[in-house]
Amino acid sequence: MVKIDALKFFQPTPEYRKLLILESINKDSEISQKNLSSLVGIVPSLVNKYLNKLRESGLIKVENLGKKLRYFLTEEGVSELYYLKLAFFNDIVSLSMKIESHLESIFLKLKSKNFIGIYGAGLVGRTLAQLLLNRGFNVVVFFDDDTQKIRNRYFGIPVISIEDKAEIDAIIVASIKNSEIMVSKAKKYQHSDIYVFNTEEFKIKWHG
16 A cells, blocks of 8 residues: 655545555454554554444454454455545546646657756756656766765766766756756856756756
């Protein structure tokens, strides 16, 4: 299961937590409320409330073994688990398709480029690199002005100074607020076929 609670901009919903609890019980009928709490990311008292609701709804059965409890999914619980999984992945696919559509203009503009350099090895540049690499583009080098980044590698790609030469047929400036300065600097050092990655619209624009 995709763990959305590890993603900064996605907060788990009650339905998602119910899915995690049902899935955990289905895998281990003797799982403790403490372990469920850790897996679901909520306090044990709230786990207990979820379990009571699931039992009252006829989705789980509880067997008392003395010092511990054993949980079982009913037929209705199994059906609910499968339904929640399908609904979850339907949302993931829908989001993925929207993102893919939004990024298509970037991919089309770079379709003929064989060796791409990214100017800016910070968060913006690394995010852009991941998007391009995942689509099969050949990102061969990062350029940066920060001496602490130069000579490092991200995703196996070396970071060099913008003053250095590299065999590339396009360079993409990736910065939130220094794009104009970086474009001027790239031109100063004889780089051509320069694009700027617009972080607000998630598009790239050619700058010569």
